[in-house]
Structures are given as structure tokens and as C-alpha cells.
Amino acid sequence: MFKKYDVIIIGAGAAGIMSAIEAGKRGRKVLLFDHTKKIGEKIRISGGGRCNFTNLNIHPNKFISKNPKFIISALNQYNQHDFIKLINKHNIKFHEKKLGQLFCDDSAQQIIDMLLLECQNAKVILKKETIVSNIEKKDNQYIIEANSDKYLCDSLIIATGGLSVPKIGASTFGYDIAKKFNLNIIETLPALVPLTFSEKILEMCKELSGLSLDAIVSYNKIFFEEGMLFTHRGLSGPSVLQISSYWKLGNDIKINLSPKLDMFKFLENEKKLDPKQDISKIIFKILPKRLASIICKEVGASGNISELSNKLLNKLGNQINAWLVKPVGSEGYRTAEVTLGGVDTNELSSKSMMSIKHPGLFFIGEVVDVTGHLGGYNFQWAWSSGFVAGQYA
Numbered sequence: 001m002f003k004k005y006d007v008i009i010i011g012a013g014a015a016g017i018m019s020a021i022e023a024g025k026r027g028r029k030v031l032l033f034d035h036t037k038k039i040g041e042k043i044r045i046s047g048g049g050r051c052n053f054t055n056l057n058i059h060p061n062k063f064i065s066k067n068p069k070f071i072i073s074a075l076n077q078y079n080q081h082d083f084i085k086l087i088n089k090h091n092i093k094f095h096e097k098k099l100g101q102l103f104c105d106d107s108a109q110q111i112i113d114m115l116l117l118e119c120q121n122a123k124v125i126l127k128k129e130t131i132v133s134n135i136e137k138k139d140n141q142y143i144i145e146a147n148s149d150k151y152l153c154d155s156l157i158i159a160t161g162g163l164s165v166p167k168i169g170a171s172t173f174g175y176d177i178a179k180k181f182n183l184n185i186i187e188t189l190p191a192l193v194p195l196t197f198s199e200k201i202l203e204m205c206k207e208l209s210g211l212s213l214d215a216i217v218s219y220n221k222i223f224f225e226e227g228m229l230f231t232h233r234g235l236s237g238p239s240v241l242q243i244s245s246y247w248k249l250g251n252d253i254k255i256n257l258s259p260k261l262d263m264f265k266f267l268e269n270e271k272k273l274d275p276k277q278d279i280s281k282i283i284f285k286i287l288p289k290r291l292a293s294i295i296c297k298e299v300g301a302s303g304n305i306s307e308l309s310n311k312l313l314n315k316l317g318n319q320i321n322a323w324l325v326k327p328v329g330s331e332g333y334r335t336a337e338v339t340l341g342g343v344d345t346n347e348l349s350s351k352s353m354m355s356i357k358h359p360g361l362f363f364i365g366e367v368v369d370v371t372g373h374l375g376g377y378n379f380q381w382a383w384s385s386g387f388v389a390g391q392y393a
Contacts, residue, residue, distance in 0.1 A: 002152040005031045005125075007393045008144055009157040010132055011174070012039045014382035015365025015389075016159030017115045022390020023155075024122025031153070032119065033130045033146060040112040041168040042161070046379070051108030053087070054080040054383070055376035056100035063381065064245055064371045066186055070345040071370055071381070074353070078387035080380055090114040099226075101375045135177060140360065155360045155393035159386065162339025162366040163188060170333065174367035175342070181358050184344040186369040190336030191245040194236035195253075195327040205230045208290055216256040217243045225259055233331060241374050244330055245340055255323040257295075258286050264317030267305065271313070275306030279316075287320070295319050338378050342369040352392035353385050362389040 007023045009016045012034035020032040038044075043051055055062075058080045060071045084102070087094060092114060093105040104110050119126060127146075134145040135156070142156040160174035175185050197205065208230035215228040217239040229237035243253055263286070270282050279301045283292035299316045301308060308316075330336070343363045347356060353368075355361040364385040372378040 002143070002150050003031075005029050005151060005153045007031070007155045007157065008142070008151055008153040009033065009159055010144075010177075011159035011161060011365075011367075012126065012128075013042055013159060013161050013365065014040070014115075014379055015161075015386040016157065017119060018383050018386025019157050019159060019362070019364055019390040019393065020124045020126075021115065021118045021122050022387050023157075023393045024119065024124045024390075026391070028155075028393065030122070030124045031151065032124050032126045033132060033144075034126075034128050035131050036169050037129050039116065039126070039128065042165065043111050043115075043379075044108045045165075045168070046108060047103050049108055050103040050106075051111050052097070052101050052103050052376040052379065053094075053111055054083050054102050054380045056080060056096065056102065058377065058380050062373045062377050064191075064340065065345055065369050067345045067369075070348075070350045073350040074384040074388045075380075077391070078384045080376075082387075083380065083383045086114070086118075087111075090117070099375055132173070135180070137181070137358065137361075142360065153360075155362065157362040157364060157389050157393055158367060159364050160367055162342060163333045164190065164336040164339050164366075166333055174363065178343045178347075178363065178367075181355065181361060183347040183355060183357065183363075186341040186344050188339050188341040190330050190333045191340035191371050192241045192337035192374050193244045193330040193332065193335055194231065194234055195240055195244055195247070196234040196329045196331060197325065198328050201325055202234065204294055205234050206232045207294065211288055211290060212237055213257065213288060213291070214259060215239055216259045218254045218256075219243050219247045219251065222246050228255070234327070235325075238374055241337065245338075245371060245373070247327065249327075249329065252324045252326045255325060257291070257320045257323060261286060261321075262317070263320045264314050267313040267317060268310070271305045271308075275304065277305050279303065279305050279308060283316075283320075337374065338371055339366055340371045342367050345369050351388070353389040354392060360393075362393055364389045 006028040007030045009032045024030045063071045092110045132146045136143045144151040209232045212229040216225045224239040224242040226238035353362045365382045
């Protein structure tokens with residue numbers, strides 16, 4: 001015998017729970033599945049346990065997709081201010097950290113509790129530790145086999161996320177379902193992920209491990225000016241994580257270690273002001289000592305500045321303002337915050353998130369080819385796409 005529901009949602013992460021709440025509020029009989037024991041783990045571990053739940057500066061240009069316009073409809077239907085209203089309704093205190101990033105004052109668990117309470121109020125039935133083994137479509141309805149039971153629904157929402165952070169249960173499930181229903185998948189890659197380097201640069205990174213500074217990291221015409229961190233595995237920090245979503249293997253990235261200063265002009269001026277200054281002491285004024293020493297050694301700059309040619313000073317300036325490095329890869333899905341690529345947006349309605357080929361089949365959240373910048377944008381995509389699917393499922 002089939003257990004019949006109006007809407008079945010697979011995946012109780014941010015997007016899945018949001019769609020369940022919205023469909024439930026419309027009086028739909030909703031069943032929400034998750035394969036894990038603990039709901040919302042990605043919410044719980046995000047933002048150092050305080051959940052960077054949205055950003056005040058949400059804009060379509062903060063998202064990456066083969067079709068950049070796809071995002072507009074969902075963001076217009078449910079934006080950051082709508083989610084903030086929900087947060088305020090539940091009296092969750094929050095603060096802006098920087099660049100519009102909003103975090104809970106207390107704990108990410110408050111967001112999970114809020115969503116579960118909203119689910120309860122919307123009469124959503126939640127089944128944890130449920131493994132979906134098969135999905136079929138028959139007479140415009142979807143048959144789902146899970147834990148040796150069979151379920152039937154008119155609307156099926158796939159909210160199973162991407163491949164990032166496999167230790168909390170990430171899998172290819174959503175992409176496998178999309179392929180089964182002949183939907184195109186844009187190639188998936190780890191995004192918002194630390195970059196790795198060959199031996200020479202890696203040695204330098206190990207030597208400087210733990211050192212952070214503000215830097216502009218750029219690739220082609222795209223750049224981010226935020227913190228950069230040297231680690232024993234390579235380069236990380238917000239500016240590097242951001243550029244990793246755009247960087248293509250085999251290409252250089254450019255790093256400006258002193259964004260507020262034209263180093264060559266500065267050095268020329270220092271040479272005029274006090275020619276007897278030691279070059280390393282001048283660079284110590286601008287960069288942390290360990291980094292300054294390595295850069296001076298790298299370009300062969302030592303002794304009094306008066307003894308150094310303008311050609312060498314220019315080389316030193318370039319090494320600081322336009323350091324070219326070639327990553328050999330990234331740390332992969334293990335440490336990636338999100339997955340680039342996914343279900344092709346050309347396969348979906350931007351208004352409803354429903355498959356164009358298969359009425360009643362929806363894909364939302366990270367499984368779709370929409371990737372936000374660092375700073376709450378991916379959560380907002382989850383809330384917005386989940387909200388939209390919940391209105392139409």
C-alpha cells in the first residue's frame with residue numbers, strides 16, 4: 001500500500017525545511033525526509049557555530065550560475081528582509097559582523113529550532129534516518145521507496161545539497177535523480193575552498209602558517225579584498241575562498257599584499273627621504289616581519305635602499321602588489337563550503353523551481369547550479385529557492 005502525500009521533500013537542510021514550511025502553510029500534506037539522525041548539520045556548523053544566515057547586501061551579482069538572471073525571480077519573491085522578519089518573530093538576537101554578514105548572537109541551533117518549530121506549526125511530518133532507494137514517475141505522480149515503505153505524491157522536491165562537507169552526509173543523490181529524469185547537470189566543482197600549491201610556494205606557506213593579512217586576490221577581472229591566511233597546506237582566508245569559486249586549474253591568481261600602497265612609488269620616496277635605510281626595515285613597516293623577510297630574500301633585495309637599483313625596487317614592489325601564484329588545486333569537497341555547478345537552471349522554471357520537463361518535480365538549494373559568494377549568500381539562496389518551491393508544490 002502507498003502512503004499518500006501532496007508534497008514529499010527529500011533533504012531536511014536549509015532549503016528543504018524552508019520549502020516544507022511554506023507548502024505546509026498552504027494546507028498541503030507534507031512529508032520531509034532526511035537520511036541523517038541530526039537535522040540541519042550544515043546550519044549548525046556554519047559561521048563558527050553562529051550561522052551566517054543571510055547578508056544585508058543580497059544582489060544577483062553575488063551569485064555564480066551559467067544563467068546569472070535565473071536567481072532574480074526567487075530573490076524577488078523572498079529576500080533577506082523576509083528572512084530577518086522570521087528571525088525577529090522568533091526573538092533571535094543577531095549582529096552584523098562585516099560586509100553585511102548577519103550572525104546569531106548566541107548559537108546556530110536557534111535557527112534549526114526555529115525552522116523545526118515552524119515545520120511543526122505547518123503540520124509537516126518529518127522522518128529522520130530515512131534512506132530513499134528508488135524514485136519513479138507514474139501518471140504524473142511520483143512513487144518513492146524509502147526504508148522498505150512506498151510513498152506517493154503529486155509534488156516531489158529534491159533538496160539534497162551538493163558534495164561539500166561529506167563528513168556530514170553530502171552525496172551525489174540529487175544529481176543522480178536529475179540524471180534519472182534526463183535533466184542536464186553543469187559540471188560540479190568544490191567552491192569557497194582553500195587553494196593548494198606546488199612545493200616552492202607550499203614551503204613558504206608552511207613557514208608563514210597562521211599569518212593573516214588583508215589582501216586583494218584577483219583572477220582575470222574578478223577580485224576580492226578581504227583577509228588572507230597562510231596555512232601549512234596552502235592559502236585560505238575569505239579572499240582566497242572567494243576567488244576559488246572563479247579560478248580555473250592551470251591559471252595564475254594575483255595577490256596584492258599591500259592594497260592601500262603603490263609599493264614602487266613608496267620605495268622611490270623612501271629612497272629620496274632616507275637613502276641609508278635598510279630595505280628589510282622599510283618593508284617591515286608595511287608587511288609582517290616573517291613575510292617581509294621572505295619577499296626581500298626572494299627578489300634578492302638586501303642592504304641600504306640607496307644601493308638598490310630602481311629596477312630591483314620595481315621587482316620588489318611587484319612582488320608585493322602583484323604576486324603571481326599558480327595553485328595546483330584545492331583542498332576539495334572535504335573543506336569546501338559549497339559546490340559549484342549542479343542541476344542546469346535551463347531545466348527549471350525560475351518562477352517556481354519546477355522542472356520544465358517533469359511537472360511536480362522541483363530542485364532547490366545547493367543541488368542547483370547557483371553558488372553564492374561567502375558571507376550568507378548561499379543560505380539566502382536556500383531560503384529563497386525553498387520558499388518559492390513551497391508556493392508551487
